[in-house]
Amino acid sequence: GAVVSQHPSRVICKSGTSVKIECRSLDFQATTMFWYRQFPKQSLMLMATSNEGSKATYEQGVEKDKFLINHASLTLSTLTVTSAHPEDSSFYICSALDAKRGEAFFGQGTRLTVV
Amino acid sequence: GDSVTQMEGPVTLSEEAFLTINCTYTATGYPSLFWYVQYPGEGLQLLLKATKADDKGSNKGFEATYRKETTSFHLEKGSVQVSDSAVYFCALEGGGATNKLIFGTGTLLAVQP
Numbered sequence: 001g002a003v004v005s006q007h008p009s010r011v012i013c014k015s016g017t018s019v020k021i022e023c024r025s026l027d028f029q030a031t032t033m034f035w036y037r038q039f040p041k042q043s044l045m046l047m048a049t050s051n052e053g054s055k056a057t058y059e060q061g062v063e064k065d066k067f068l069i070n071h072a073s074l075t076l077s078t079l080t081v082t083s084a085h086p087e088d089s090s091f092y093i094c095s096a097l098d099a100k101r102g103e104a105f106f107g108q109g110t111r112l113t114v115v
Numbered sequence: 116g117d118s119v120t121q122m123e124g125p126v127t128l129s130e131e132a133f134l135t136i137n138c139t140y141t142a143t144g145y146p147s148l149f150w151y152v153q154y155p156g157e158g159l160q161l162l163l164k165a166t167k168a169d170d171k172g173s174n175k176g177f178e179a180t181y182r183k184e185t186t187s188f189h190l191e192k193g194s195v196q197v198s199d200s201a202v203y204f205c206a207l208e209g210g211g212a213t214n215k216l217i218f219g220t221g222t223l224l225a226v227q228p
Contacts, residue, residue: 004158006158032214034215034216036218041220041221042220043119043204043218043219043220043221044204044216044218046215046216049215093158093159095159095216097214103161104161104216105158106151106159106160107158108156108157108158109158
């Protein structure tokens with residue numbers, strides 16, 4: 001299957017700093033990528049839909065100024081958690097839509113811990 | 116809005132036991148339904164899917180049938196193996212052209228030798 005690489009897999013940062021998470025589709029082009037957040041024992045919550053060359057579409061309740069999404073190329077989307085706080089600690093997962101195969105492929109996730 | 120409800124885990128089974136993980140959904144229209152699996156340390160992988168009522172998705176011995184009348188998509192396997200130990204997520208693809216996936220909470224399956 002297709003490969004989606006998410007980096008870093010784990011990151012610890014101090015409160016008030018910003019953290020960037022990358023999501024790359026390695027063997028296909030993805031005009032659409034998705035960012036999810038997963039809380040312990042809870043489902044993946046869709047945060048936003050990232051569209052190459054245009055602004056991301058955020059789900060209700062997700063702060064767009066806090067979770068900055070950039071999708072500057074057909075193989076890369078980034079999520080930047082700005083001014084991180086301990087409540088932002090979570091597991092963040094990206095997926096990239098392979099339109100040709102009609103299937104979304106997932107990254108391995110990033111465990112963010114804000115101290 | 117659209118939602119997915121799946122049984123809570125963990126589910127602990129002995130090898131070769133029969134597996135059922137229940138999943139029901141609420142949606143407007145006719146969503147596509149999916150089961151994803153997440154093995155330890157790996158990303159989510161599509162296990163199987165069904166796109167319309169009465170379709171049966173199957174893969175690696177797992178099956179699920181799209182039941183519109185009961186709004187269900189239960190995952191079954193006749194004989195589980197230790198290697199099936201993972202977290203299983205039921206999901207639906209929302210209406211329209213958004214390709215957005217809405218997930219259930221995930222069910223941890225632990226298969227013991």
